[in-house]
Amino acid sequence: MISKALNLPIQMTLLGLTASICQSLYAETGSSEPVLLPVIKIEAARTDTAWLNTPASVYRVEQDLNRNDLGVNLTETLKGVPGLQLNNRENYAQDLQLSMRGFGARSTFGVRGIRLYVDGIPATMPDGQGQTSNIDLSSLDHIEVLGGPFSSLYGNSSGGAILTSTKEGSGKDSIELGYSGGSHNKSRADVVLQGGADKAGEPSYVVSSSYFDTDGYREHSAAQKVLSNAKLTWDLEDGSKVNWIVNHVDINADDPQGLTRAQWKADPKQQVPFLKQFDVRKDINQTQTGLTWSKPLNDQQELYAMAYAGQRDVVQYQSIPSSTQLNPRHAGGVIDFSRDYYGTDIRWIGKDLLPNTRFTAGLAFDYMDEDRKGYENFDANGNYGVKGNLRRDENNTLWNLDPYLQASWNFLPAWTLDAGLRYSNVHYESQDHYVTAGNGDDSGKTDYDKVLPSAALSWAITPNVNTYVSYAKGFETPTFTEMAYSADDGMNFNLKPASSDNYEVGIKAQNALGNFTAAVFQSKTQDDIVSAGTVDGRATYRNADKTLREGVELSWNKALWRDLTAQASYSYIDATFDAAIPDSDVVKGIYIPGIAKNQAFAALGWQPETGFNAGVDVRYMDKIYVDDGNSDAAPSYTVVSANAGYVWKQADWKVRTYVRADNLFDENYIGSVIVNDGNGRFFEPADGVNWSAGLSVTKAF
Template identity: 70%
Template sequence: MFLKAQYQPFFKILTLTAAVMQSMSIYAEEESIYELPVIEVQAIHTDNNILTTPASLYQIDASPQQNNSNVNLSEVLQGVPGLQINNRENYAQDLQISMRGFGARSTFGVRGIRLYVDGVPATMPDGQGQSSNIDLNSLSNIEVLSGPFSSLYGNSSGGTILAQSKEGEGKDSIQVGYNAGSHQKQQANIVLQGGSEHAGEPAYVLSSSYFDTNGYREHSGADKAMTNAKLTWKLDDGSKINWVLNRVNINADDAQGLTRAQWQANPKQQVPFLKQFNVRKEIEQTQTGLTWTKPINDKNELYVMGYFGNRAVTQYQSIPAATQQANTHHAGGVIDFDRNYYGLDLRWKGTDLLPNTVFVAGVALDQMDEDRKGYENFNATGQYGVKGNLRRNEDNTLWNIDPYLQASWQFLPAWRIDTGVRYSNVHYKSQDHYLSNGDDSDGTDYQKVLPSVALSWEILPTLNTYASYGKGFETPTFTEMAYRPDGEAGFNFALKPASSDTYELGLKSQNDFGLFTAAIFQTETKNDIVPADASNGRSTFRNAEQTLRQGAELSWQQKIWRDLNARASYSYIDATFDADIPATNTKAQVHKGTAIPGIAKNQAFARLAWQPEQGFQAGVDVRYMDKIYVDDLNSDSAPSYSVVGASIGYLWKKADWTVNSYARVDNLFDRNYVGSVIVNDGNGRFFEPADGRNLNAGLSVTKAF
């Protein structure tokens, strides 16, 4: 039952909060002397108002005052309720991002959450995503959608993150920036932009940057080159075209994890045994996409999105030669793949075709073609960290065609119902070309109907509440199926897709006292995909019969006085296995009620910032993270921690010149804590230490012409 006994007290608090917020809203309406701004969003296609959207939806605007290095998405998204984003100080494995527990199993990249940049997927069709191609130097805003309505985005949408880059506007301008900090971190960037005065002429933004670092830990250096371009046409007929191009090149060493004893002795170290392997990753990705919005008349609108990308990865792992030689089915210690991916999204939107209704109908088509090879990570002389003999060679394909429908009906002045349904289907096929150990060609299909529904009530123009339900669907990625737990060759097509049912109650208010949101939720998942084992940089996965996630989220933001802004949030999630997981030859039984590893039960965040349009800037923030269990048996955990960050800066403007300077310190009190954990690591090296006290400072100069 959704509102179980432990939720009844919180529901009473939520009801009391609604009454208090209602009285505050009435008072604010009487005293207010200005109209509150409408916060527009794009995540739910039938609504563009954050207050009336019946879902947990948060928008983070990019600050015009730079106060961080603009390298990692974690710099922007801290404090979003329900979002756990861990910087593992490891550029070979990307950030560790989970939302209400979805994605916490990922040892690298982003899974269980869908990412979009300017409407173009940054998540592969199989559900594997990465945040490394989001250019923070040209970022406009980010929307974070969680809960039942995230299933509108189909497979692997336990949550959705939509980043939007800036569009060119005003005079042509050039911005040149440089920042540097601890561990010889440095980034140089340049941004060119300009608006358009005539229909048919594009506005443009061109951003390019180069970042490198020696790394906080031994063998954790990295360099990253990125270019992001965006052209925008606004035509006479009211249509709008965006064309985007993104390229990123990353070379990163991988320090891997530490045991608890190693972390406590020296968090900066790499395990001595691992140094011989020269573990590292090389990534090249190029992606382009086009979106076209065309109003047919005042009631009908068409939307078309098409994209194409290529991603090539070579990863050197720390697998000993003896392990590879002992098993003729072993795929080697070097992963090498080249992947093309492409797709379309065609959508129609109709407004007031029936009284007080909005309809959306569309279809999404995606395909991925991958050439995957595996090599030994040693040569004939026994030297590690090189590409040796071929051990795996296959062509993998995946495709889906997902039709979807949405409808929104304002059936009473203060009451509205929103519904949606999507048929998600994913088709996998692998063609084996390395036949000396047998033919492991195989394939499988997954499909699910994903309904969602929400009932919302506008208590006041400044106070809304809603109740919603949605069914989610998550297939294993090619990476998660790439290796079988028994060590045999071929894909682990025995992995089943996860299916979830999510219920949510929410409350939102926007008035002179600020923007306030509250939500409680429950998610029941069958066949949840969980790590089976992780060893030497390689992970295998299995299904848990049933899991349960229950939680609550609160957020508040407000301009307190003049240019003094405040933000605060709190997240609670109780994530457990809701059925026993039987023991295997190498794994003990996991009992019902055991906590799912990788998920913090409590998170809190608060920020206070002085941010005038120009002049002196300052800010301070504090973040709390609860302990995180490292494995299914809850045998150990990364301890809870609180860290503080602070920044100062000065923004100077005169005529066509703008100079922005800042300095920032993170982990102000030099707390020794674990940034993330490697769930179920077979060697007990679960812990990836976070950086100690670290400094960063930067300067940018902008000239308009």
């Protein structure tokens, strides 16, 4: 089914499949007493099945197992998820660089190609542009990562989906106070209040707030972040459940920007001297709220509804010389926008209306309205880093209205067919209010739409081994940010949406020897949206005729003995341009930049509920090409991290301490690359050996 011969990775997969079946048979026949295995429930696929029976590459990460860290961003939690490339830029002005099976790797800031959700509320706009900055790790319960064809059920830009869930309040009212500090004057203080409901109709609650600041690893990389999150939950007497979520984040961050290879080798901590005059930085302020409601109508039917609204303001100063802005078409060196957004998702679930079936029918609506302005980044005296004359003024709106259907039919005792259909559509409109001599009216609008079918056939070989094959059509529109600039500095309405055909074959095993997964996948994409170069902070994009992504993913985890656990994963992806791009460096067969061909992860942890705990992990990342011509690459690297802590409990008190060291052997490596940077400053260096330590005290009342 996979067209290319993947050689060693395929052989490894076949060995893995054989091993998983053998270990399942051994677990069933090698012991006289049955082993009681935990049921891992999965919500992301909306199939109401356990992890073992979900016909998709889906992984659940429990936050309680990731507490020996600062708790600032997802790189601390989402380690070792196969297929997920998570790069820390050491740059709080630009967010993390996330890609899944190669989708999203083109992003120079924010998240593209992956749908993000926080407590069921989208953290991704209708055009596919998302941020992770409002995910609160202090009150986080778990994360689910969904990759492969099944993720197309989430519509536009769903090369994968990451769904985070906040804890629900439980037990006695309690307060937790925590403080952590570390290298580069990192410090984080947080408070978490929580409590359960005594009876139906009363809310349980979790309220969390934190303050983080750092001088940064590199010159001009200081940052401050305030994040608050609240979740109230009502379990009502009629069986319905209501969650109300409120979230606020405020970030002020300097941007050190990238380095050339020579600059990185000379001093990875530096900011390019020429860029210091611009005081490049970003201020972000975002507030949102949302409500989810579920109600069983009877034993066979259930309703679910979600509604949300939010507001986001961003001001970003860029390193664009005044001479470049002499072009009357140029939008200036300061980006300033205010964005309002809201939406809803309503669905009906029917169970066993026909024998052994489950149906879901829903409608998702999302809307965004943005006032975007651009200013010169200098004043009349030629001083940079200040807001000057207006150079751009536009109102952008976009919305989608996606109906969708899902069905699951267990047509034989060991066989299940899952199918889905979603009509994904996105509507763009931009009204240009800055029309001057030499700068014409760039107003315009466009619509994108696609019918997205999906299907998966799964077979329970034994109660402990499940295999599946799946297919789905994918769809990804350009974001407003990607359309913002073209070769002539106007809106780039010529960008087409990407569409893909996605295939996957996988197997899962869950038994006394651990949880094992193996998947082989292929994605053929037409009109893929790829970088066309970044010059002076202006990222432009174009369409590639055809791209191809093929690969293998393996994962294993196991409770070895008492509280000793182990985890390992491996990912291989061969991501190439499958056709040349005229007037560019792209020829057929060249690698897509920003994507590591091989990744591996292994971790060992001693994790009792109380007392001493410790862990160590090793992460390998293959080289990453920096541009379409594959002219240079960030080298491969291996980093080791270690942590230790102690948890003490007595009556209503709990004390937790930890200490950790990352990049234990001081590897000099590149954390992420700026794909196709026109100035050759591709490299964003990662931190050397660094440490953190923390203490938290919890009191229940």
